[in-house]
Amino acid sequence: MGNKHVNAIVVGAGAGGGIVAKELSVAGLTVVLFERGKWATYDDTDTDELISQRTTVLGNAYGPDDLRHRRVIVNADGSTKIVLPSEGGYNNNAACVGSGTVSYGAMAWRFMQEDFKLKTTYGHVEGSTLEDWPFTYEELEPCYEKAEWEIGVSGDDTQNPFAPPRRKPHPMPPFSHNKEAKLLYDAARRLGYHPFPIPMLRNSVPYGGRPACIRMRTCVGFACPVNAKCGTHNTVIPTAIETGNCELRINSIVSEINVNDQGKITGVTYFDDKNRKQTQTADLVIVSASATETARLLLNSKSRFFPNGIGNENDWVGRNLQGHAYTGARGIFEEDIYDDLGPGASVAICDFSHHNPGIMGGGMLCNEFIRMPYLFTGVRPPGEPSWGKRHKEFQRINFKRVGQVQGPYQEIPSFNARVEVDPVVKDFWGIPVVRLSGFRHEKDIEGCKLMSEKAELWLKEAGAVYTWQNVGGGKGLSGGQHQAGTCRMGNDPKTSVTDKYGRVHAVPNLFVADGSLHVSNGGFNPALTIMALGYRVGGYIASEWTKGNRFK
Amino acid sequence: MTNQIKLNRRRFIALSVVGAGGMCLLSRCANSPLSRWRFLTEQESVLLDALVEQIIPTDEWPGARDAGVTNFIDKQLVGPYARYQETYRKGLSAIRETCKANYQKGFEELNWDEQTLFLKKMEAGKMAGPFWEKGLDRQLFGLIRNHSMQGFYGSPRHGGNKNNVSYKMLKLDYPVIIGQNRYKI
Ligand SMILES: Cc1cc2nc3c(=O)[nH]c(=O)nc-3n(C[C@H](O)[C@H](O)[C@H](O)COP(=O)(O)OP(=O)(O)OC[C@H]3O[C@@H](n4cnc5c(N)ncnc54)[C@H](O)[C@@H]3O)c2cc1C
Ligand code: SF4
Numbered sequence: 001m002g003n004k005h006v007n008a009i010v011v012g013a014g015a016g017g018g019i020v021a022k023e024l025s026v027a028g029l030t031v032v033l034f035e036r037g038k039w040a041t042y043d044d045t046d047t048d049e050l051i052s053q054r055t056t057v058l059g060n061a062y063g064p065d066d067l068r069h070r071r072v073i074v075n076a077d078g079s080t081k082i083v084l085p086s087e088g089g090y091n092n093n094a095a096c097v098g099s100g101t102v103s104y105g106a107m108a109w110r111f112m113q114e115d116f117k118l119k120t121t122y123g124h125v126e127g128s129t130l131e132d133w134p135f136t137y138e139e140l141e142p143c144y145e146k147a148e149w150e151i152g153v154s155g156d157d158t159q160n161p162f163a164p165p166r167r168k169p170h171p172m173p174p175f176s177h178n179k180e181a182k183l184l185y186d187a188a189r190r191l192g193y194h195p196f197p198i199p200m201l202r203n204s205v206p207y208g209g210r211p212a213c214i215r216m217r218t219c220v221g222f223a224c225p226v227n228a229k230c231g232t233h234n235t236v237i238p239t240a241i242e243t244g245n246c247e248l249r250i251n252s253i254v255s256e257i258n259v260n261d262q263g264k265i266t267g268v269t270y271f272d273d274k275n276r277k278q279t280q281t282a283d284l285v286i287v288s289a290s291a292t293e294t295a296r297l298l299l300n301s302k303s304r305f306f307p308n309g310i311g312n313e314n315d316w317v318g319r320n321l322q323g324h325a326y327t328g329a330r331g332i333f334e335e336d337i338y339d340d341l342g343p344g345a346s347v348a349i350c351d352f353s354h355h356n357p358g359i360m361g362g363g364m365l366c367n368e369f370i371r372m373p374y375l376f377t378g379v380r381p382p383g384e385p386s387w388g389k390r391h392k393e394f395q396r397i398n399f400k401r402v403g404q405v406q407g408p409y410q411e412i413p414s415f416n417a418r419v420e421v422d423p424v425v426k427d428f429w430g431i432p433v434v435r436l437s438g439f440r441h442e443k444d445i446e447g448c449k450l451m452s453e454k455a456e457l458w459l460k461e462a463g464a465v466y467t468w469q470n471v472g473g474g475k476g477l478s479g480g481q482h483q484a485g486t487c488r489m490g491n492d493p494k495t496s497v498t499d500k501y502g503r504v505h506a507v508p509n510l511f512v513a514d515g516s517l518h519v520s521n522g523g524f525n526p527a528l529t530i531m532a533l534g535y536r537v538g539g540y541i542a543s544e545w546t547k548g549n550r551f552k
Numbered sequence: 553m554t555n556q557i558k559l560n561r562r563r564f565i566a567l568s569v570v571g572a573g574g575m576c577l578l579s580r581c582a583n584s585p586l587s588r589w590r591f592l593t594e595q596e597s598v599l600l601d602a603l604v605e606q607i608i609p610t611d612e613w614p615g616a617r618d619a620g621v622t623n624f625i626d627k628q629l630v631g632p633y634a635r636y637q638e639t640y641r642k643g644l645s646a647i648r649e650t651c652k653a654n655y656q657k658g659f660e661e662l663n664w665d666e667q668t669l670f671l672k673k674m675e676a677g678k679m680a681g682p683f684w685e686k687g688l689d690r691q692l693f694g695l696i697r698n699h700s701m702q703g704f705y706g707s708p709r710h711g712g713n714k715n716n717v718s719y720k721m722l723k724l725d726y727p728v729i730i731g732q733n734r735y736k737i
Pocket of ligand 2: 203218223227
């Protein structure tokens with residue numbers, strides 16, 4: 001039984017892919033949106049910390065499962081290890097309709113103007129592939145605005161003097177602060193910093209036909225029980241399906257991009273929900289499978305025309321894998337600062353995002369989401385025991401007294417931090433799996449140290465009586481929930497994988513639209529930027545298509 | 553190359569049972585239907601009770617033993633933690649044999665401080681002698697530490713945290729009565 005030919009295939013129904021599918025189907029293109037996961041619900045996790053997407057020790061409630069998926073990591077000494085999705089080394093995000101946008105913390109950051117021109121701002125950094133983006137913030141601004149209004153963001157950055165310029169305010173007012181955030185807000189003002197409410201992809205008031213947030217303890221790592229968290233699963237993907245032009249095919253994993261004997265992309269091969277091998281043809285293919293899996297799919301698509309994988313003539317696919325080096329400090333207060341007004345994170349500063357002497361970039365600092373009880377068992381000052389009577393006492397006395405400030409340091413891109421496909425190990429369907437190797441740049445730690453010092457100072461001013469730093473950015477590989485960078489955009493085909501609209505160089509009908517495109521990953525959580533890129537790539541394809549361009 | 557692929561195929565199958573509920577990877581782990589344990593033997597369960605109690609001791613609040621942490625671990629060992637069956641089986645046996653050789657009694661019969669010292673030695677990787685293959689001491693200690701914390705502080709649905717004991721200790725109201733949870737009994 002053959003599948004009906006469509007105009008476009010989108011691989012992956014996450015942040016980028018959901019938006020592209022909507023942009024194309026609204027413009028009248030017929031679309032098949034592939035998702036290897038399922039429709040997720042709140043009941044998949046309930047309030048269960050041990051399978052939440054954040055603390056995945058017993059599995060990832062929002063996918064992928066340990067049964068059928070695995071990756072290979074290459075250790076510092078060159079030895080390799082097979083890792084499961086529930087283990088940290090896997091560097092998972094999620095696998096379900098909406099992907100990470102179902103269970104994310106929902107911070108909704110725009111990158112800053114400097115983030116799009118790091119090389120111009122900081123010059124060449126030795127041992128790094130640091131580069132400017134092929135366009136400026138101003139060029140992406142309308143796409144950020146679209147993401148904020150169509151998906152839904154609560155915020156007010158008028159108090160943030162470092163915020164990049166915007167034409168329209170956020171569509172919803174910001175969230176109020178809980179006790180910890182209030183203490184930190186006042187302290188930041190006293191220190192001369194510029195605190196402001198974190199923009200959130202959550203409804204502070206009813207919006208988009210969905211209700212307002214009820215401020216729970218369990219938000220990051222969990223789905224939303226009242227549908228107040230805004231992801232692609234409850235906004236653009238339903239819109240795409242309603243057009244009648246988009247078919248969402250769940251539990252279907254794409255294994256290869258197909259090429260005909262003229263070297264032209266004709267569609268994809270996939271395994272359907274009954275694990276049957278199938279083909280789907282289309283005029284266009286857009287890959288939005290997340291930074292690691294998009295690289296894997298391109299590399300696994302080998303043919304006479306693309307012996308090293310599609311788009312990989314110059315060995316750039318899978319390179320420059322970046323996440324964020326999380327860094328900050330913690331402090332114990334004399335009284336409870338936890339008032340159970342969730343989800344926790346609400347106050348931020350951008351005072352150290354850029355122009356720190358001697359440092360490339362920097363990052364936003366903010367208070368942390370509520371630490372759940374198991375996660376908190378690992379939150380201890382240096383020298384404190386990790387078990388026994390004293391550990392239990394610390395847990396009891398300080399669970400509601402520890403404050404935390406941290407932020408994502410903007411990592412310096414490293415060519416050696418990379419995604420390959422393993423020559424041996426395969427997944428359940430027989431598809432070669434992701435192999436991760438390399439390290440983050442050795443200078444990342446300097447930026448992390450600075451941010452941690454500032455975080456500690458901030459906590460002290462807020463009243464913490466005992467503080468300690470947790471400095472990120474050590475030797476190791478970064479990726480995980482904030483994975484990006486593996487199919488870099490650029491104007492020079494020799495040093496990038498796609499052009500500035502996400503089209504793979506020299507392949508007229510193949511696009512990428514997800515975190516893979518990032519030239520650098522900002523000192524912020526990346527989802528809103530990935531969404532903006534979804535609008536950019538999707539909008540470009542739709543407008544060209546309407547003009548009659550068939551990308552041949 | 554072909555050999556490698558075959559080997560890997562087998563490896564995949566071994567890994568595939570990870571997470572499959574009720575799976576046993578070891579030949580000796582088919583418990584009788586009369587046993588109250590899924591993977592552990594009665595003797596192992598008594599030892600594990602003593603070990604987890606050291607990790608989270610009873611004070612004015614119940615400790616790991618009374619919170620059902622051993623039950624949590626037993627349950628996970630035939631579920632997502634099936635991959636740790638071998639480490640538990642070998643490691644628990646090594647503890648038993650070491651105590652028998654050095655003290656002529658079981659770990660659970662040592663006094664509290666002796667037990668603590670024993671665990672500290674394991675944590676530091678300082679167990680020597682014929683029962684300990686390299687690295688087993690630290691590996692098992694790490695598992696017991698983490699799994700005890702998960703069983704005590706995680707959701708009761710996995711077999712530990714009996715009567716929400718840790719949530720009560722932390723003064724967290726559970727179950728949270730909001731959103732869809734309002735329909736919970
Ligand atoms: C717990 C958690 C908290 C987070 N908090 C924040 C936050 O506060 N702010 C923020 O900005 N970001 C946050 N993130 C990160 C955010 O979710 C990601 O940055 C974003 O989802 C990445 O978008 P993407 O389009 O690149 O990939 P994804 O959204 O991951 O989408 C990729 C999709 O493709 C599917 N797929 C992959 N391979 C295939 C295949 N071969 N065939 C079919 N389908 C396939 C995957 O299953 C997935 O659904 C968080 C993530 C998590 C898990
Ligand atoms: S805190 Fe708000 S947005 Fe988050 S899950 Fe709860 S109701 Fe939803």
